[in-house]
Amino acid sequence: MLNCTMDETEKIKVTLTKTVTYLRNAWGKINPEVVLICGSGWGEISEIFPNSLSINYSEIPGFSSTTVEGHEGILSLCEINQKQILLFQGRRHLYEGEGWDPIRFPVLLAHELGIQNLLLTNAAGGINPDFQVGDLMIVEDHINFMDSNPLIGASLNPKIPRFPDQTEVYDNTLRQRLQEIAKKNDLPFVKGTYLGLSGPAFETPAEINAFRVLGADAVGMSTIPEAMIGNGLGMKVLAVSCISNLAAGISEEKLSHQDVKQAAQIALPKMKAFFSAFLRDLLA
Numbered sequence: 001m002l003n004c005t006m007d008e009t010e011k012i013k014v015t016l017t018k019t020v021t022y023l024r025n026a027w028g029k030i031n032p033e034v035v036l037i038c039g040s041g042w043g044e045i046s047e048i049f050p051n052s053l054s055i056n057y058s059e060i061p062g063f064s065s066t067t068v069e070g071h072e073g074i075l076s077l078c079e080i081n082q083k084q085i086l087l088f089q090g091r092r093h094l095y096e097g098e099g100w101d102p103i104r105f106p107v108l109l110a111h112e113l114g115i116q117n118l119l120l121t122n123a124a125g126g127i128n129p130d131f132q133v134g135d136l137m138i139v140e141d142h143i144n145f146m147d148s149n150p151l152i153g154a155s156l157n158p159k160i161p162r163f164p165d166q167t168e169v170y171d172n173t174l175r176q177r178l179q180e181i182a183k184k185n186d187l188p189f190v191k192g193t194y195l196g197l198s199g200p201a202f203e204t205p206a207e208i209n210a211f212r213v214l215g216a217d218a219v220g221m222s223t224i225p226e227a228m229i230g231n232g233l234g235m236k237v238l239a240v241s242c243i244s245n246l247a248a249g250i251s252e253e254k255l256s257h258q259d260v261k262q263a264a265q266i267a268l269p270k271m272k273a274f275f276s277a278f279l280r281d282l283l284a
Contacts, residue, residue, distance in 0.1 A: 019062040032084035035110035039122035041264020043089035048276045049078035066090040083283040095199035107229045118230040120239040124218035125247035134267040139239035143195040150225040160232040171236040192217025196224035205249025
């Protein structure tokens with residue numbers, strides 16, 4: 001168990017209690033089985049869920065507004081097969097300068113609500129030379145180059161060990177199930193290792209060459225913190241990257257956030273089909 005002061009542990013618990021109470025007052029009965037955290041360009045996947053209930057992050061105790069274009073900052077309670085899904089349209093990042101707390105809180109909240117399945121999405125730069133823009137990559141493992149670790153410091157939750165095992169951060173059963181559903185529905189995908197950096201600058205060609213030697217297939221600025229916390233809490237974690245650009249040096253094109261968003265828009269129908277098929281099977 002993590003060592004911590006009672007004040008720090010209680011502060012987290014009190015904030016979570018306030019947030020849960022607010023959401024239950026707003027939405028009534030909340031019993032989601034899955035939480036889906038959307039990265040850049042993924043927010044419009046919400047369109048696969050009709051009749052969702054939504055609240056802006058800025059209205060929810062314990063939350064703060066997103067600051068990055070392409071992250072809507074909306075929390076929705078959705079439903080498939082009469083089972084609930086908690087959907088975060090937009091996430092916070094370390095480069096936004098507010099530390100780990102706003103990044104960690106959505107996962108802690110999902111766990112507080114009893115959710116066991118944590119699904120993460122992101123936009124990533126392709127390092128693997130076989131990848132193409134628009135590919136969906138099922139994350140098999142990660143390399144944390146974020147200069148820090150979201151589990152440093154006081155306890156986030158008594159269930160998180162001081163030294164969490166990371167042999168299988170991304171649940172093999174969920175990964176295999178997603179692959180089977182994708183193949184059954186003729187939805188192409190690739191697999192690989194995701195390398196995470198703190199950002200906000202894109203990488204240099206020399207850095208990308210080094211990352212490729214280390215075994216990275218894609219690079220981004222998110223996902224790993226939430227995955228590490230979810231894994232520490234005993235949640236089943238699944239992550240999918242949309243290859244929104246070829247990383248620096250892989251392509252001669254200069255990189256921009258607008259290009260990332262545009263590529264995600266082009267890949268959106270594939271993203272919707274991917275998760276619609278998977279969630280309908282998972283929540284059957």
